[in-house]
Amino acid sequence: xxxxxxxxxxxxxxxxxxxxxxxxxxxxxxxxxxxxxxxxxxxxxxxxxxxxxxxxxxxxxxxxxxxxxxxxxxxxxxxxxxxxxxxxxxxxxxxxxxxxxxxxxxxxxxxxxxxxxxxxxxxxxxxxxxxxxxxxxxxxxxxxxxxxxxxxxxxxxxxxxxxxxxxxxxxxxxxxxxxxxxxxxxxxxxxxxxxxxxxxxxxxxxxxxxxxxxxxxxxxxxxxxxxxxxxxxxxxxxxxxxxxxxxxxxxxxxxxxxxxxxxxxxxxxxxxxxxxxxxxxxxxxxxxxxxxxxxxxxxxxxxxxxxxxxxxxxxxxxxxxxxxxxxxxxxxxxxxxxxxxxxxxxxxxxxxxxxxxxxxxxxxxxxxxxxxxxxxxxxxxxxxxxxxxxxxxxxxxxxxxxxxxxxxxxxxxxxxxxxxxxxxxxxxxxxxxxxxxxxxxxxxxxxxxxxxxxxxxxxxxxxxxxxxxxxxxxxxxxxxxxxxxxxxxxxxxxxxxxx
Amino acid sequence: xxxxxxxxxxxxxxxxxxxxxxxxxxxxxxxxxxxxxxxxxxxxxxxxxxxxxxxxxxxxxxxxxxxxxxxxxxxxxxxxxxxxxxxxxxxxxxxxxxxxxxxxxxxxxxxxxxxxxxxxxxxxxxxxxxxxxxxxxxxxxxxxxxxxxxxxxxxxxxxxxxxxxxxxxxxxxxxxxxxxxxxxxxxxxxxxxxxxxxxxxxxxxxxxxxxxxxxxxxxxxxxxxxxxxxxxxxxxxxxxxxxxxxxxxxxxxxxxxxxxxxxxxxxxxxxxxxxxxxxxxxxxxxxxxxxxxxxxxxxxxxxxxxxxxxxxxxxxxxxxxxxxxxxxxxxxxxxxxxxxxx
Ligand SMILES: Nc1ncnc2c1ncn2[C@@H]1O[C@H](COP(=O)(O)OP(=O)(O)OP(=O)(O)O)[C@@H](O)[C@H]1O
Ligand SMILES: [Mg+2]
Numbered sequence: 036x037x038x039x040x041x042x043x044x045x046x047x048x049x050x051x052x053x054x055x056x057x058x059x060x061x062x063x064x065x066x067x068x069x070x071x072x073x074x075x076x077x078x079x080x081x082x083x084x085x086x087x088x089x090x091x092x093x094x095x096x097x098x099x100x101x102x103x104x105x106x107x108x109x110x111x112x113x114x115x116x117x118x119x120x121x122x123x124x125x126x127x128x129x130x131x132x133x134x135x136x137x138x139x140x141x142x143x144x145x146x147x148x149x150x151x152x153x154x155x156x157x158x159x160x161x162x163x164x165x166x167x168x169x170x171x172x173x174x175x176x177x178x179x180x181x182x183x184x185x186x187x188x189x190x191x192x193x194x195x196x197x198x199x200x201x202x203x204x205x206x207x208x209x210x211x212x213x214x215x216x217x218x219x220x221x222x223x224x225x226x227x228x229x230x231x232x233x234x235x236x237x238x239x240x241x242x243x244x245x246x247x248x249x250x251x252x253x254x255x256x257x258x259x260x261x262x263x264x265x266x267x268x269x270x271x272x273x274x275x276x277x278x279x280x281x282x283x284x285x286x287x288x289x290x291x292x293x294x295x296x297x298x299x300x301x302x303x304x305x306x307x308x309x310x311x312x313x314x315x316x317x318x319x320x321x322x323x324x325x326x327x328x329x330x331x332x333x334x335x336x337x338x339x340x341x342x343x344x345x346x347x348x349x350x351x352x353x354x355x356x357x358x359x360x361x362x363x364x365x366x367x368x369x370x371x372x373x374x375x376x377x378x379x380x381x382x383x384x385x386x387x388x389x390x391x392x393x394x395x396x397x398x399x400x401x402x403x404x405x406x407x408x409x410x411x412x413x414x415x416x417x418x419x420x421x422x423x424x425x426x427x428x429x430x431x432x433x434x435x436x437x438x439x440x441x442x443x444x445x446x447x448x449x450x451x452x453x454x455x456x457x458x459x460x461x462x463x464x465x466x467x468x469x470x471x472x473x474x475x476x477x478x479x480x481x482x483x484x485x486x487x488x489x490x491x492x493x494x495x496x497x498x499x500x501x502x503x504x505x506x507x508x509x510x511x512x513x514x515x516x517x518x519x520x521x522x523x524x525x526x527x528x529x530x531x532x533x534x
Numbered sequence: 535x536x537x538x539x540x541x542x543x544x545x546x547x548x549x550x551x552x553x554x555x556x557x558x559x560x561x562x563x564x565x566x567x568x569x570x571x572x573x574x575x576x577x578x579x580x581x582x583x584x585x586x587x588x589x590x591x592x593x594x595x596x597x598x599x600x601x602x603x604x605x606x607x608x609x610x611x612x613x614x615x616x617x618x619x620x621x622x623x624x625x626x627x628x629x630x631x632x633x634x635x636x637x638x639x640x641x642x643x644x645x646x647x648x649x650x651x652x653x654x655x656x657x658x659x660x661x662x663x664x665x666x667x668x669x670x671x672x673x674x675x676x677x678x679x680x681x682x683x684x685x686x687x688x689x690x691x692x693x694x695x696x697x698x699x700x701x702x703x704x705x706x707x708x709x710x711x712x713x714x715x716x717x718x719x720x721x722x723x724x725x726x727x728x729x730x731x732x733x734x735x736x737x738x739x740x741x742x743x744x745x746x747x748x749x750x751x752x753x754x755x756x757x758x759x760x761x762x763x764x765x766x767x768x769x770x771x772x773x774x775x776x777x778x779x780x781x782x783x784x785x786x787x788x789x790x791x792x793x794x795x796x797x798x799x800x801x802x803x804x805x806x807x808x809x810x811x812x813x814x815x816x817x818x819x820x821x822x823x824x825x826x827x828x829x830x831x832x833x834x835x836x837x838x839x840x841x842x843x844x845x846x847x848x849x850x851x852x853x854x855x856x857x858x859x860x861x862x863x864x865x866x867x868x869x870x871x872x873x874x875x876x
Contacts, residue, residue: 339753363755377753380746382815391743391754394736402735446754 320502706782
């Protein structure tokens, strides 16, 4: 088998006001998994987009198997054997799994008509390789986000490209799917493929990667080897300082106030008999697998899903929200899990996105937007979360994924919101390790200010180390409650798998 | 980052190329129509042909209905919706107004108010279909449009209603400075006020946010359904105003003439040409105004050149297709980038 390789020489790329990449050199070889690691906005995604022809570099060359290539579209790159899995899904929600997998390349019979039988059997074969509980005919829009992400991964798997790049593939996945993904990556590695892997989760990098290329502010820092390095060295190389033990160093809130939130036997079509009590200053963690019903609990509290039974009590009074607007007025904020579809307006600026829920508080005579106050609010968020951007007028789609996530956190923690109950659904999705530590401290500070925070996260360590009280959710039911002092990954996971 | 020159920045404004084309077309039309090419003195450019008092007045009158409609259609497009029943709504409003004006002793102002009331009902109806029954706006409003068209003809059995001379016609035909119709100025004021609302108020912001991502706007505490309701109502009222302005100029309400003129199609073209995104979330009304002027000057020029009117329709169609294509390609590029984002 010939040796595969992907080499970058002197790659540079600028955007208006940003030097996204500067003189990047490295080589990825077949049969190895190369990690790209760096803070939010370091240029990882930009680099991958240059490799697959979605963007064109200003300087430098890309070499595939030692030969210079010049792609003008992603299709060129696919034809040349390069597949990229983007973190943001690009599926056709109203099409079936099999149509999504083979889009652009549907098997035809000799009359030129789509060969449904072959389509179905090929798709089934791929699903079997992955071992997922889905069928070729399922409509993709109906699948949960984790399974949708797996479809995205299957698309690249199906093409059997010799060069595969994963950009934060695990952000929407839970352990079950991550395990499957790693099995697939190991197989691809054995087949001698060149694999690039971007993630902010260091444990994954240690598990699956061989070499680690570190980027900082668009520049190449160094290459480390998983065999010989450790977490501390990685973080220092990428953040530029030692951040110490994230959880142990947290300055937590220890005093809880009155009960502000009570769910009594709460029911919606998706959740059953949910009982949760939240006090001022308390952080409540919801742990469970994807699809367990954690997001659905949040949606019920926020007035999105209709409540069909039980009681929702805020500040001692039973409430019936018809819309999220009512919930916001009652002091509840929800930072949604899917930033692209439910959170952000990608074509609008950072400022516009941050001010959304409080716009009516930023007005003259209730009607005219006070641009100055709006600007200050946005700048406050940019500072608080260290959002990397040349200005608050930059449109969201030009920000890196992690920085988009920070914008949405900024929106829901702004000083103009009179929040009593803050629900954070996967708040650190796509956020780099350094910033994560800051966000955890931010969450604790909010609790100190007397907020009741509900934290939903698929990263179990996050939930069990930050939350004061942890509820395990399975199949729309609460299957256990535990205090942080007693919680371990094992016992919480066991509860979350109980029926 | 280097500072861009003022000229460069001006050129990057989406309306800049439109303004340039408009100026060129205007000059060409002024020259061709005034006979300067046949030996008339250059100064005739400003007094004869296109710039003659009658022609200028007629020209401004002819675009008043489009300007009114541009307010409603433009804002609906920005919110990610569309109203294809605007011309038939205008037509029906006109018939109702003319009937009231001719057959009841009500003062003309009251007739206008009643017509506006009917328009509000039409706006609510569109909203009901789009928001409550969740029809795509495109289909819902096409359906309503054929109902309104039918009603127009049924009302008078297809006959026209002539408006008798009186305060209504006299007010509608007032001129400011001898050449500029009062109605034109009113329409202009509406465009400016709505543009102000769009860019400066929190309602305006929610129009953009609704168009940008309806689900996200709702989850951020905005009320997209109410925004859509208000916009459909504005669109219907503007259609009624446009229709009544048209009648003030022509003097006769016909169940078919507005529909045949299809001002709404020109307005949709102009909106897209003027930079309003067909997928919602971006654009402004000043661009639409410039594009309306452009399309109509073009038509005027072709008339002067003696080009077959069918070709004029053809040219306008071609322009719309071109505008849509440009809009679509740049949107697609933006969307694709967006999908690839991480
Ligand atoms: N289309 C664009 N226009 C302008 N700036 C851009 C564009 N795409 C990326 N950038 C900028 O380039 C820089 C690098 O972005 P990139 O998406 O590559 O970061 P990243 O390393 O993938 O970060 P993350 O971990 O947050 O995903 C950022 O500062 C970003 O704002
Ligand atoms: Mg990225």
